[in-house]
Amino acid sequence: MLAKINQISVRQLLCIYIIIVLSPLIRLVPSYAAEYGKQAAWLSPLVSLLPTLIVIYILDSIFKRYKTESMAQIFEDIMSKPVGMFIVFLYFLWSTVLTALYMRYDVERLTGSIYPNINFIFFIIFTLSQIAYALRTDLTVIARMSEVIMPIIFILFGFLVLLLLPMIRHDTILPISYTDIIPIIKASRGSSGIYLYYFLLFFLSDKLSHKQKLKKQSILTIIILVVSTTIMLIAIIGLMGSSVVRRTPIPFLVAVKQISIINTIQNIESVAVAMWILADFILIAALIIVSLNIAKTLFNLKDIKPLQNIYILLIYILTLGIANNKLELETFSQYIMIPINLIFGLLIPMVLFATGKIRKKI
Amino acid sequence: MRKFICLTFICLLLAAITGCSQIARSRIEIDEAMFVRVLSIDKGENNNIKVTLTSKDMSSSSSGSGQTAKQQSYNISSEGKTMLEATRALWAFADRRPYYGHTEFILISEDIAKEGILKYLDYVSRDHQFRHNSRIYIVKGSSASSLVEDTHTSGVFIGDVLKNLENNIVGLSISSTVTLAEAMFIFDNPNVSTFIPCIEKDIKIVKETQAQDKYYISIKGYAVFKEDKLVRYLVNKEARGINWVKNRITSGVILVKGRKGEYISLEIINSQTKIKPQITKDNLSCTIRVDVNTNIDEVTAADDIFDRAGIDYLNKQQEEVIRKEIENVLNIAQKANLDFFGIIQNFHMKYPVSWKEIEKNWAELFPRIKFNVVVNSKINRTYLIRDPTGSTKK
Numbered sequence: 001m002l003a004k005i006n007q008i009s010v011r012q013l014l015c016i017y018i019i020i021v022l023s024p025l026i027r028l029v030p031s032y033a034a035e036y037g038k039q040a041a042w043l044s045p046l047v048s049l050l051p052t053l054i055v056i057y058i059l060d061s062i063f064k065r066y067k068t069e070s071m072a073q074i075f076e077d078i079m080s081k082p083v084g085m086f087i088v089f090l091y092f093l094w095s096t097v098l099t100a101l102y103m104r105y106d107v108e109r110l111t112g113s114i115y116p117n118i119n120f121i122f123f124i125i126f127t128l129s130q131i132a133y134a135l136r137t138d139l140t141v142i143a144r145m146s147e148v149i150m151p152i153i154f155i156l157f158g159f160l161v162l163l164l165l166p167m168i169r170h171d172t173i174l175p176i177s178y179t180d181i182i183p184i185i186k187a188s189r190g191s192s193g194i195y196l197y198y199f200l201l202f203f204l205s206d207k208l209s210h211k212q213k214l215k216k217q218s219i220l221t222i223i224i225l226v227v228s229t230t231i232m233l234i235a236i237i238g239l240m241g242s243s244v245v246r247r248t249p250i251p252f253l254v255a256v257k258q259i260s261i262i263n264t265i266q267n268i269e270s271v272a273v274a275m276w277i278l279a280d281f282i283l284i285a286a287l288i289i290v291s292l293n294i295a296k297t298l299f300n301l302k303d304i305k306p307l308q309n310i311y312i313l314l315i316y317i318l319t320l321g322i323a324n325n326k327l328e329l330e331t332f333s334q335y336i337m338i339p340i341n342l343i344f345g346l347l348i349p350m351v352l353f354a355t356g357k358i359r360k361k362i
Numbered sequence: 363m364r365k366f367i368c369l370t371f372i373c374l375l376l377a378a379i380t381g382c383s384q385i386a387r388s389r390i391e392i393d394e395a396m397f398v399r400v401l402s403i404d405k406g407e408n409n410n411i412k413v414t415l416t417s418k419d420m421s422s423s424s425s426g427s428g429q430t431a432k433q434q435s436y437n438i439s440s441e442g443k444t445m446l447e448a449t450r451a452l453w454a455f456a457d458r459r460p461y462y463g464h465t466e467f468i469l470i471s472e473d474i475a476k477e478g479i480l481k482y483l484d485y486v487s488r489d490h491q492f493r494h495n496s497r498i499y500i501v502k503g504s505s506a507s508s509l510v511e512d513t514h515t516s517g518v519f520i521g522d523v524l525k526n527l528e529n530n531i532v533g534l535s536i537s538s539t540v541t542l543a544e545a546m547f548i549f550d551n552p553n554v555s556t557f558i559p560c561i562e563k564d565i566k567i568v569k570e571t572q573a574q575d576k577y578y579i580s581i582k583g584y585a586v587f588k589e590d591k592l593v594r595y596l597v598n599k600e601a602r603g604i605n606w607v608k609n610r611i612t613s614g615v616i617l618v619k620g621r622k623g624e625y626i627s628l629e630i631i632n633s634q635t636k637i638k639p640q641i642t643k644d645n646l647s648c649t650i651r652v653d654v655n656t657n658i659d660e661v662t663a664a665d666d667i668f669d670r671a672g673i674d675y676l677n678k679q680q681e682e683v684i685r686k687e688i689e690n691v692l693n694i695a696q697k698a699n700l701d702f703f704g705i706i707q708n709f710h711m712k713y714p715v716s717w718k719e720i721e722k723n724w725a726e727l728f729p730r731i732k733f734n735v736v737v738n739s740k741i742n743r744t745y746l747i748r749d750p751t752g753s754t755k756k
Contacts, residue, residue, distance in 0.1 A: 113490055171707050172547070177714035240494070241547035258495040258543060267463060 007209045012143035014221045015150040016286050017201055022153060023279040024194045025229055026252045027105065030236045032334060034245040037187030039173055040180035041242055042233035045226045047188035051346045052195040052222045058353040059202055060215040061362050070206035072297035078356045085298065087348060092294040094344050095200060099287040100318035101333060103127065106280040107319075108326050113253055114273060124319050131285045132312050139207055142285050149278055156275045157228070160268075161235050163259045168238025191229055193338040195222065196345020203290050249330065288312065396436070396458035399521035401496075402469040402506035403482050406441035406448075411474075411482070413448040414439040414507035415460050418519045435520045437511055445485035462491040467524050468498045468542065469506040469561070475585060475592035480549060487546055494543035497528070500585035502562040502595060509563055513579050527561075527581050535614040535630065536601040537581045549590060553724040554707070555700040557584040557604060560595055586702050593698065596691065603691030606652055606684060607703045609635040616656060618679035621672065624663030628656040628680055631742065639709045641716070647732040648705060650692075652684060654737065658744040664752035673741055681737040688735045696729045705731065 033041035066074045072091075076084035107123040115123075134141065198218070205211075236255045237245050245251045256272045259265075292304040292311060301307070323329035356362035398415045406412035419436040438456055442448030452460060468486060470479055486492045501509050510520050518526075531537045537559040548556045563577035583601030585592050596604060605611050611633040620626050633654040640647045658676075661667060667676065695702060706724050710717045720727060 116490055171704075171711065175711045175714040179715055240543055241550065243550035244543065244546050254494055257493045258541075260495065 006138050006140055007207050008140055008143040008204075009210050010208060010213050010217050011210075012147055013201055013204065013208060014217055015146040016143060016282060017198060018221060018225065019146055019150050019153060019279050020201075020283040020286050021194050021197055021225060022157065023276060023283050024102070024105075025191065025225075026157075026232065026276070027109070027250065028194065028333065029190050029229060030233060030245050030251040031248060032190030032338070033187040033233060034237055034242040034251075035187070036189075037180070037183045038242045039237070040176050040184050041187045041245075042173055042230055042237055043176065043180070043184050044187035045191045045229040045233065047185055048192040048195050048229075049222065049226050051192050051342075052198060053219070055196060055199050055346060055349050056215060056218045056222065058349050059199070059218075061353065062356065063205065063211045063214060065362055066205075067211065068206060070293065070297055071203040072294055073206070075352065076297075078352055078359065078361045088294060088298055091200070091203065091344060092291060092298055094340065095203075095287055095291040095294065096315070096318065097322070098197075098200075098337075099284055099291060099315050100322045101329070101337065102280065102283050102287065103315060103319040104322050104329055105333075106277070106284070108329060109250060109253075109276060110273070112326060113250060113269075121320070124316060127281065127284065128312050128316055131281065131288065132309060134281075134285055135288060135308055135312075139204065139289050142282065142289065146282055146286075149282060153275050153279055154228075156271055157232075160256050160259070160272060161228075161232050163261065164235035164239055164255055165231075167258065168235060169241075170238075172241040173234055173238045189338055189342065190334075193341035193345065195225065196341055198222075199345045199349050200290055201286070203294050207293070249326070284315075288315065390459055390461065394458055395461040396438075396456065397464045398460050398462050399464055399519075400435075400467045400469060400510055400524070401462070401465050401486070402471075402501075402510055403445070403474055404471045404505045404507050405473045410441040410443060411445060411448050412439060412441045412505075412507065413445065413452075414510060415449075415452065416510050416520055418521065434517070435510060437507070439507055445482060446489075462486075462489065463493065465492055465496050466521055468496050469501050469509065470498065471501050471506040472503065472585075472592065473505075475500050475587075478590040479587075479592075480590040483542065483545065483549075487542055492542075494546070495541045497524075497539045497541055498545055498558050499524075499581075500558050500560040500592060502560045502582075502585070504563050509561065509579065512563065512575065512577055523579060524561075527579065531581050532612040533614065534602075535605050535611045536583055536598055538605060538608075538610045548704070551704075551706075552589075553701060553721060554704045555702040556587045556590075557596070557702045558587065559583070560585040560597075584702075586698075586700060588698075588700055593700070596694065599687050600691050600694065603687040604702065606633070606635060606688050607637070607650060607691065609633070611635075611654075615659075616680050616683050618676055618683060620661070620663060620665065620667050621675055622663060622665055624661070624665065626658060626662065626667065626676060627660035628676070628741065629659040631655045631657055637703075637705070637708045639705070639712050641709075641713060641720075645732070646709070646720075646727055646730070647734065648708070649734045649736060650688060651736045652688070652738070654680075654684060654739045656680060656739065656741050658741060661750045664750050666749050666753050668744070668748055676741055677739050680739045680741070684737045684739065685735050688737075689733070692733050692735075696731070699725060699729050701728050 029045075033044045037044050062074060066077070069077070072084075072088040075088050078084070079087065103124060106127060107120040110123055111118060111120050232252070236251050239255050239258065240248070240251060248254050253269055253272055256269045257267075259268055288311065292307060295301065295307060295311070296304045323332055353362065396415065396417050398417050400416035402414040402416065404412040404414065414437055416435050416437050419434045438452060440448050440451040442451050449460065465486075470482065474482065486496065487494060513520060513523070528539055540558050545556060545558065548554050559581060560583060561579055561581050564580035565578045566575055583595060583597030584604060586594050586596055602611070602614065611630060614630040616628040616630060618626050618628060633652060636651045638649040638651070640649070666672070701724070705728065706721065709720050713720065
């Protein structure tokens, strides 16, 4: 049983985590990994396992001491109030930019794949209105929704990848030698940057129960994600070759468009698009909840509900202004957001952990 | 009550969006779409590109008498400086809007292929409606549009004819399919030359009732490219030579002569090719090993060939035929310095560390590679009768 009615379990949080990383993993990782890792790119998720495991161990250590506090409060306690507040404010900015980024990616994907002549503002308004409506309730609603949606998305994703596997060519994913170690590590920055959203979700730690199960369930989750990403990369790069994947903005969709089951069942990319829309809905909703929860601590608010619609309006404006076009968006995502993700998802948690150990707070 | 009003409003709004032509300008009704199955690219007038779209004419697919009606092609052409301009020009006069999501075949004329095909493939690989599993063909000896227009298809839609030819060609193993995705991947590799299957107008059919001459289509081999330009064709046995090396043999006929010079037809049942590259003291060599199984399907003499010596003799003959086919096409490749087999990828696979050095000098190394062709053939059986009819008289 959950301790409080508005709390969610670690399992529910990890369901949200799987959904929110799946969408950017499918979009960004194949082309990013192919760019740096070439034919060996499919091994890059295995490297990303290490930083994610480090963060899992850090959080597990922190939550052994801080059982009910939010991550913002933990920052303030360990790193002193001014420094902690400043870092938490940076996290607020990061999650806000991420929300706008993913909102824009969501609509760009729709207009770039199946609705090229539709004004993307229509999709932004449509999606944000639905999210605003869903967020009128509580985090628990999104958590329960994720519990239902996650298996559906995962089964659909698995089904599509399974259909791609028979079409792969071995010469596109081989050979692998020691000369590929550096390229694989470089390629792993993409998947690491996304897996490390894990830390961001723990700004909801005050709404989390059963934290004692955190380590075990998180390790299992990340292993599932790494295996899934690896198989997806084998399927996509194996089918199209790294040189083509590197140049393709949405390689998963292009690969799925090639699926043909006994020359009868074809054109099933709409399944992938539907899966993406569902995942993006949860992703944007979860990021808005995280941002508002940070804002709650940051501005010492009792209730964040009155802020919600104003914040969604801010996201709408940011979504429009974050990039002029898709090319700018991709460059911003690849060259700016990935390093920032690594800083906020891995480096700062490590600094927090080290400071906590030095100050004997953990 | 408030929730009910909200839900009703949302449902009504969603229903209204389906007819929202201002927001969804690309929206198209199914009966207003032309589902393009074959896209033909030719040279137009004044250095223009001529694009011909072919779809199945659905209006002729039903008949009142209940008999199966002939399914004819519906062709429409236009020209432009670029592919997009040419295809959009169609919108000015086409009675239906083209939809390219079902394009199965991309036919490129010889003239275009000689000048370079990448600029045409860019459009079909970039546009959101196309699929990368469309098959590419080079039209040998005529324009691509004339091939789809002047072809006798016995009432069968041209797209279905091409599909049937693809299915049938496995019985000859003188061609295979190359998808857009495969072509893009190979064109990305500067050291590998591409081969794309070629089709041509074949036997002319003259019928008094027909207003114009009609032809059968045939797939006879491959068009070989240097970079993105067509340099030559390899047809029949030469094309089968490529398939032996590329391990694309499915079936086919090997014609050998018996001890008394009579023809014996052997049917290929299966084949497996392995390429083993080797580097010894800066010399590159390659062993191509083919394991093939055949059955005797026709004996044109009355002699009994089914003794051990007879089978051994046929095996040797068969190995010789296959070896010659492979060596011939290897010679062509090395003389032209065109690695359309992707031999470099075999070296990359075996020598991933020293490959970078090989890659840099591949143009000089490839013509000097020593190929060793080893063929192991096995004749398994014959079919319903063993000794030829008439052999008992002797």
